[in-house]
Amino acid sequence: MRVFVTGATGFVGSAVVAELERRGHQVIGLARSERAARALLQSGIGIHRGDVDAPESLIPVLSEVDAVIHTAFNHDFSRYLENCEADRRLLDVLARALAGTDKALIATSATVVTETNGLMTEHKPASEQVPRSASEAFLSFADEGVRTAVVRLPPSVHGAGDAAFVPALIALARQHGASAYIGDGTNRWPAVHRDDAASLFCDAVEQPRPGARYHAVAETDIPFRDIAEAIGEGLGLPVRSLPVEQAETHFGWLAMFAAIDNPTSSDWTRKMTGWASHQAGLIQDMTGARYFDPQTR
Template identity: 70%
Template sequence: MKIFVTGATGFVGSAIVDELRNRGHDIVGLARSESSANALSDAGLNVHRGNIADPESVTSALSQVDAVIHTAFNHDFSRYLENCEADGRLLDALARALEGTDKALIATSVTIVTPSGELSTENDRALDQVPRSASEAFLDYANRGVQTSVVRLPPSVHGAGDTAFVPALIALARKRGVSAYVDDGANRWPAVHRDDAARLFCDAVERPRPAARYHAVAETGLPFREIAEAIGDGLGVPAESVPNDWAEVHFGWLAMFAAIDNPVSNDWTREATGWASREVGLISDMRNAGYFSTPSD
């Protein structure tokens, strides 16, 4: 197949591209900038110039491809609500453009759209009050001739080159001299290696299931205290509790994520696709994938 990938140069998107190529697919990568276009071209990929902030510039590629995997997202958390709404609008435009074609449109969502504090499953619909739920509204186009589905990613998608929440927690612990967790740190984070996640995206696009919600989760829920302790060990700083009412002061924009309790099942995903984790877990990866390197290393 010829597959259009948004976010093709990103942390998860580039792993998806590598896996698709290994499976013999042709790839068209979305490039916003000249540097991204050059990187894709140098890697031997087809390039489509466009910007996720301009849906028409993205949908113009769809007639040339057999399927779409959407991983691009603006991760400026100071504008998180706005960025989630924009992602929803882009997915709606993509789905409308694909209406009646029976082509697959696989998008990225997150596990934290499900209820907190209880084991969530793929049957759980995204909660309307969670901003990222906007990225799942397009699933309704499964009734209009589009093979829509989402792959939900956990708070930690880890591996060499990670720039998301765990590196941010490490940077904060290095700055403050303590690796913190909220209250007793029993709240749980699911996790997955980016290469495992990439394989699930590829499985989903090769064998689409209308309106499916997949959970790219290898570890159902690590107690956050264990993550904080691993950070403390890696930096040589203590791991200590901060009370919930002090979390925002200590963690800043990370406070919501540091306190979230998000255990997630992957039972249906494994049964439906045969997918299973092959890579190392988060704690082991933190020790061996350069998480504690400094820029001068």
């Protein structure tokens, strides 16, 4: 199978590319710069020059491939609403171009796309009140000859090279001289190792179920306090509880995520695809992946 991957040089996308190749697939990666093109060529995979901010630039490659995996997303949270809308537009363009082809279009979403309380399952649709739900609007093209599906990622996709929420929490702990959690810290985060997440993207493209929502979740409900304590231990810093009104002072833009309670099941995903997690859990990986090296931001 020939698979086009956006975000092919990114943290998750590069792992997806490696897993696709391991399974014997041919990969074409999106390159929006000379630097990205060189990196892809050095990896021995094909390239398509284009830009996710110009969705039409991706259309020519669609006739050359059997499936598309979209992992690119702009994580600049100062422009979060704009970025979510841009992702919706991109996926709409791709889905319309693929209509009637019966090709798979697998995109990235998040486990935090619903506003419902309790355990998050694959059967719960995204809430229109959550900005990232824009990344799931294209699922409706399952009725127009596109094998659409999303892989929802948890707040922590961890592993060597992680530059997202956990490294940001570590940097804040260094800055403030303490690791922190909000209230009693019993709010829960799901997590997955990036290699396990990559495996699920490949399962999704090999076993397309139009309109499916998959959960790349290895650990369902890690108390945020446990993450904060692991950071404190890793840095040799105290760990403290913060009242809600002080959370933004410590966490800044991360305050909303530090407070989120997002227990998430992957039972249906495992049953439907046979997917299983094999890598280290988050707390163990925070040491093994060198999260606390001095150069970690």
